[in-house]
Structure formats: structure tokens, C-alpha cells
Amino acid sequence: MTSGEIFAQIRAAAAEVAWQARYVRPHHDRIREYAARLPLAEYERPNYDRVHHFLGPPRETASYLLTLDSVNFGSGYFPFLHKRAGMSGYFTIASSLNERWQTTGPLSGGELRAMRADACAILFGQAGNAGPIAELMTLFSHALSDLGAWLGRRYDDDPLGPIEDAGKSAARLVDLVTEMPLFRDVSSYRGQEVPLHKRAQLLVADLALAFDSHGPGEFHDLDQLTIFADNLVPHVLRVDGLLKYDDDLLARIERGELIPAGSPEEIEIRAVALRLVEQIVAEARMAGSTRTARELDFLLWNRGQGTAYKGLPRHRTRTTNY
Numbered sequence: 001m002t003s004g005e006i007f008a009q010i011r012a013a014a015a016e017v018a019w020q021a022r023y024v025r026p027h028h029d030r031i032r033e034y035a036a037r038l039p040l041a042e043y044e045r046p047n048y049d050r051v052h053h054f055l056g057p058p059r060e061t062a063s064y065l066l067t068l069d070s071v072n073f074g075s076g077y078f079p080f081l082h083k084r085a086g087m088s089g090y091f092t093i094a095s096s097l098n099e100r101w102q103t104t105g106p107l108s109g110g111e112l113r114a115m116r117a118d119a120c121a122i123l124f125g126q127a128g129n130a131g132p133i134a135e136l137m138t139l140f141s142h143a144l145s146d147l148g149a150w151l152g153r154r155y156d157d158d159p160l161g162p163i164e165d166a167g168k169s170a171a172r173l174v175d176l177v178t179e180m181p182l183f184r185d186v187s188s189y190r191g192q193e194v195p196l197h198k199r200a201q202l203l204v205a206d207l208a209l210a211f212d213s214h215g216p217g218e219f220h221d222l223d224q225l226t227i228f229a230d231n232l233v234p235h236v237l238r239v240d241g242l243l244k245y246d247d248d249l250l251a252r253i254e255r256g257e258l259i260p261a262g263s264p265e266e267i268e269i270r271a272v273a274l275r276l277v278e279q280i281v282a283e284a285r286m287a288g289s290t291r292t293a294r295e296l297d298f299l300l301w302n303r304g305q306g307t308a309y310k311g312l313p314r315h316r317t318r319t320t321n322y
Contacts, residue, residue: 109157112148
């Protein structure tokens with residue numbers, strides 16, 4: 001794959017899954033009305049959250065975001081996470097790293113390469129939390145040691161190295177970070193590869209937000225990003241009546257059963273939602289909107305924080321993809 005093709009490949013793979021899907025189907029007849037009802041004209045560009053996230057000199061900020069998005073997964077484990085007061089699982093992880101950066105400074109390349117599960121448990125406030133969270137801390141340690149090895153081998157431990165290597169191309173940066181195994185968000189569906197690359201794309205968006213699209217946050221193809229396919233945006237679309245899940249799949253989700261990573265159902269939930277958002281964006285543009293899939297993801301993700309959505313179970317999968 002040459003740099004620049006990845007976003008087209010993500011969209012094409014998602015469209016193919018949506019065409020073949022058995023467990024998750026979009027309500028095509030509702031897309032136009034839904035696009036018209038979304039408050040797209042009221043969209044406000046998000047501000048970088050400095051309460052939970054680190055912002056400082058460029059090299060330290062780039063290091064923080066590379067580290068955060070290396071471990072920005074585990075939603076299927078989060079019901080068991082020891083969370084900070086008033087915080088979700090994600091904000092617990094982000095705040096733990098922010099605290100480390102603020103008090104001690106960034107994790108060095110050597111510290112990343114030497115990272116072990118017990119050190120992760122201390123870093124993220126999970127010491128003594130056994131069971132599923134012990135498994136998550138092991139995965140975190142693999143992700144961080146991979147990051148350290150990759151930065152050391154390719155960029156002499158310089159966190160700005162991959163950003164400079166990307167040459168202001170979001171597609172190139174996605175290609176680069178997905179050299180790391182746990183960043184490679186690719187599944188197999190009926191014999192075809194389905195790349196979604198949620199965390200790699202989110203890294204680009206986080207850099208653009210933190211640096212206000214300047215310097216390390218400037219990408220000429222930022223608007224080519226897709227949604228960051230996880231388990232919340234599909235949930236919002238289902239609750240809003242745009243997606244219909246197979247009855248048995250929905251019953252399993254409502255019972256709190258884990259949906260296996262890489263299963264046809266799990267791939268369909270994410271890929272069909274991605275495809276559906278592309279269709280909503282296209283419909284909105286026909287009506288004069290300039291909103292992108294990335295911006296629509298932000299709008300839908302924030303909608304999902306409401307009680308109408310939080311009060312209903314969404315699918316849970318134990319995966320390194322989200």
C-alpha cells in the first residue's frame with residue numbers, strides 16, 4: 001500500500017462489509033431525514049482538554065499523545081477498572097499519564113522499552129486489581145514497549161520523528177504507526193481484510209487538536225479521516241434508529257455478553273457504522289453542509305454522553321482496537 005491509499009481502503013472495506021452484513025443493517029430510508037435533523041450548523045470546533053490531557057512543549061506533548069493513543073483501548077475491560085472519582089475509564093487513563101508528565105516528565109525510550117505489567121498497574125492506579133484488569137495491564141505493557149522499540153529503532157527516541165517523517169500527511173502517519181502490531185486495526189471478514197485503524201486515526205486528530213493544526217498538528221489531508229470506529233458511535237446510531245441489530249445480537253448485548261473481537265458481528269457493528277456515517281456526510285453535503293466524517297464523529301460521540309444513551313447497554317469487546 002502506498003501512502004495516501006489507506007483512507008480509501010478503509011472506506012471501500014467498510015462499504016463491502018455493509019453490503020454483505022447479516023447482523024447489522026442500516027435504515028437507508030432514514031438517512032436523509034437524520035442528516036437534516038443533526039445540528040450540523042451549530043457544530044463548534046472542540047477545544048483541547050487540558051484538565052485531563054498534557055499540553056506543554058511540542059516534543060513532550062507529542063510524546064504524551066503517542067503514549068496515550070498507544071494505550072487508548074480497553075473499553076471491554078473498563079467495567080472492572082478502578083476509575084478516578086467522577087471519571088470514565090478513558091479519562092482515568094489519560095489523567096494518569098497527564099499526572100506522570102506533569103510531575104516527573106515523559107516516559108523515556110528506555111522506560112517504554114522496559115515497561116512491564118506491574119509498572120503499568122502502578123502508573124494507571126490499578127495495583128492489586130486482578131482478573132480482567134491484570135490482562136489489560138499486560139496488553140498496555142506490550143503496547144508501550146512496542147512504542148519504545150519502534151521510536152528507538154526508527155527515530156532515535158525522538159517522538160517528533162514520526163510526525164516529521166509523515167510530512168504533514170495524515171495517511172502517512174497512519175501508515176507509520178500501524179507498523180506497531182497493536183496499532184494495526186485490521187480484521188478478516190469473509191476472506192477480505194477490513195482496516196479501520198481507529199487509534200491511528202485518532203492520534204492524527206489529537207495532534208491536530210493539541211497543536212491547533214499548526215506545526216506537529218498540521219496535516220494537509222486531515223479531512224480525509226473517517227470516524228473513529230469503536231463501540232459508542234454505533235450505539236448512538238442504533239439508539240437513534242439508523243442501525244438495526246439482529247435480534248439475537250441485540251439480546252446478547254443487552255445481557256452484557258462480550259462480543260468476540262474479530263467476529264462477524266463485531267466487525268459489522270464498526271464497519272457498517274463507519275459506512276453509514278459516510279452516507280450521512282454525503283447527504284448533508286448535498287444540502288450544503290461542509291462537515292466531515294471526523295467532525296460528525298465528534299458530534300455523535302458527545303451525543304452518546306447523554307443519559308438516553310448511557311442508560312442502555314452498548315456492545316463490549318475485549319480488544320486492543322478500542
